[in-house]
């Protein structure tokens with residue numbers, strides 16, 4: 001049954017209720033309307049024409065002198081005799097030898113019927129309202145839930161999660177404080193005409209606390225939390241996903257202000273039209289419905305949608321447009337300090353031996369996410385219990401690290417010390433090169449904790465929004481990208497696969513410079529090759545070659561030259577600044593992530609850099 005059928009049920013119940021009311025209303029009037037009015041009865045009595053009155057409930061059966069019968073009704077608030085006396089009949093006239101008055105005891109059956117007649121319509125109405133109400137509450141009744149969202153709502157009875165329960169993600173919390181404030185006092189923002197955030201996308205690897213953080217926002221704001229998983233939207237029957245979305249938002253609107261959390265949004269939010277054939281209809285409908293709902297929010301719809309994904313790259317761009325998920329909060333794997341803080345959260349309430357060194361454990365678990373650390377504490381507790389200990393010791397923690405690494409839940413490996421060293425030099429290489437090139441953007445953040453596939457990353461902060469990119473700038477970018485591999489070569493005399501993405505990007509920049517931007521003196525300002533773009537997909541599909549084999553060779557040569565030059569430049573910079581490279585790499589080994597300030601404290605830029613607008617560009 002879908003939600004439309006459910007409203008039929010409600011209508012049917014209402015209809016039955018009204019019919020029942022009418023029937024019993026009619027019935028209580030008595031089966032035969034009084035033929036005589038009570039006043040006429042009185043005058044018949046005074047004329048001495050009445051021989052017998054049988055009172056049956058409020059109906060009077062009157063037998064006249066001539067033997068004919070008629071009926072009348074009396075009011076129910078007083079007895080027949082009282083009413084007759086009030087109307088001027090004398091006691092004499094009512095003397096039992098003249099008129100026989102019989103009062104039938106009310107039939108118990110009639111009484112029951114009457115009661116039912118009054119009560120039943122209310123019962124049915126009540127039932128109808130209960131039905132509507134329950135729908136509003138989002139029941140999990142399997143028979144009724146096909147078209148309904150499976151959203152689970154957590155309110156007061158659930159232990160509230162607060163920001164204190166989420167550790168090591170201070171930046172993300174800072175970004176979400178505004179959302180909390182809005183949910184607490186929407187009026188304050190609306191009055192100033194501020195555009196209210198609608199959707200927040202939480203991006204990060206599995207287990208970094210996306211769900212936890214969304215719950216914490218609801219806990220901090222004290223509003224209900226609805227949660228549903230993207231994959232639940234899509235399952236089962238065709239057409240159900242879209243109606244589930246509608247249902248979920250209906251529920252949420254009734255509880256606003258509130259938070260709707262959509263886990264695994266990539267399950268519904270993949271690019272539309274990306275797959276060939278019609279098999280994606282269902283998902284697309286669901287996605288469309290979601291966009292419709294989000295666009296339909298008024299300024300006073302105080303619902304914030306938080307969605308989680310670890311694949312922001314595959315999301316339909318329509319989801320990321322202003323007024324939808326236009327805010328992104330990135331949750332990285334925690335660094336040493338973050339891991340220690342998370343451990344602190346999870347040992348709360350557990351008996352821990354005084355010698356336990358959380359900093360040391362944090363140091364030994366690079367690459368662990370929050371979920372791993374929670375698991376680690378749990379394993380340590382189990383181990384201590386099995387050993388019949390009363391408190392959890394350092395020993396148990398150390399042994400549990402391996403257990404967690406080997407466990408089925410962990411997909412990514414723990415980074416080994418050796419790998420860590422290589423990654424540290426690689427990232428330091430990018431950063432040092434960037435810092436020395438005046439045209440390169442300032443370093444924003446460096447990390448050796450893997451994000452996705454990469455071993456680490458360095459983020460650049462572009463100085464300003466650029467429309468035009470100069471040749472020098474592009475060269476500086478290529479040199480920065482080569483800094484990683486150059487550092488590996490200089491320090492370890494070896495290469496790792498860690499630079500594959502860097503190399504791909506350098507090559508792409510070089511090729512674009514030569515074939516698109518006319519930046520090769522050798523080939524001149526010409527475009528080589530025709531791109532065929534399928535515009536609606538926004539993707540380059542194929543390239544048509546419209547030049548000779550000769551030119552093709554020249555293009556390759558020019559590209560290779562640009563790439564090689566960039567690599568050589570990076571190497572010479574790092575050789576010159578080797579001391580700084582070592583210093584940054586070693587500091588990175590200790591702290592795993594560095595902000596711009598921390599970085600520039602160790603290696604001040606030879607030429608001061610402008611501060612930029614936060615538009616992050618990753619290098620790995």
Ligand SMILES: Nc1ncnc2c1ncn2[C@@H]1O[C@H](COP(=O)(O)OP(=O)(O)OP(=O)(O)O)[C@@H](O)[C@H]1O
Pocket residue numbers: 165166167168169204205206207208209210211212213263308310342345369370371372374
């Ligand atoms: N930053 C953190 N601080 C404290 N505990 C954390 C943190 N991150 C994760 N955890 C622990 O790990 C558990 C799982 O995290 P959560 O489900 O929020 O991760 P997620 O990012 O939503 O993962 P997934 O993408 O797999 O859904 C949490 O319930 C919590 O106990």
Ligand SMILES: [Zn+2]
Pocket residue numbers: 426430481484485498499502619620
């Ligand atoms: Zn790199």
